[in-house]
Amino acid sequence: MRKPIQITTTGKGALIALCDDGSMFRMTSQGWDQLDSIPQPEKTKAVTVKRFKAPTVSEVADYCAERCNHVDAGAFVDHYSANGWKRGSTPIKDWKACVRTWEKNTTSKIQPTLPAGIARLKELAR
Numbered sequence: 001m002r003k004p005i006q007i008t009t010t011g012k013g014a015l016i017a018l019c020d021d022g023s024m025f026r027m028t029s030q031g032w033d034q035l036d037s038i039p040q041p042e043k044t045k046a047v048t049v050k051r052f053k054a055p056t057v058s059e060v061a062d063y064c065a066e067r068c069n070h071v072d073a074g075a076f077v078d079h080y081s082a083n084g085w086k087r088g089s090t091p092i093k094d095w096k097a098c099v100r101t102w103e104k105n106t107t108s109k110i111q112p113t114l115p116a117g118i119a120r121l122k123e124l125a126r
Contacts, residue, residue: 054085055095063096069103076102 002019010013015027016035025032054077055063061073076099085092092098 036040052091052093052095054086059100060095063099064103067099067103069099070106071099071102 002021002023002114004017004025006018006021007015015033017027019025024035026035030075044078057073060071060076064071064073080086080092080095080098085095087098
């Protein structure tokens with residue numbers, strides 16, 4: 001007759017019994033099922049947390065040149081350095097997203113202007 005010599009639990013809470021003759025059993029809702037081997041816990045991927053690194057003025061300038069925007073890289077870095085690289089009370093995770101926001105805000109403030117002569121001609125044409 002088999003006698004359990006060790007009972008353990010898996011990571012999911014299942015009971016595993018190791019018997020004196022080397023056989024293994026798992027407790028199920030219907031009773032004990034014999035196992036061929038001890039189930040191994042599932043391997044989880046190690047999650048690496050990407051830490052924020054404040055960009056340099058040249059990195060911001062390169063990104064702005066790549067996007068062909070008119071954001072002043074020095075002013076951008078100075079602004080966020082003075083604020084501890086936070087937007088409000090929230091730490092910045094992606095400085096490139098902040099550059100894109102500055103880009104939207106600066107392009108909406110820039111009004112297309114026409115030379116005085118062309119503007120006058122348009123007024124007269126109305």
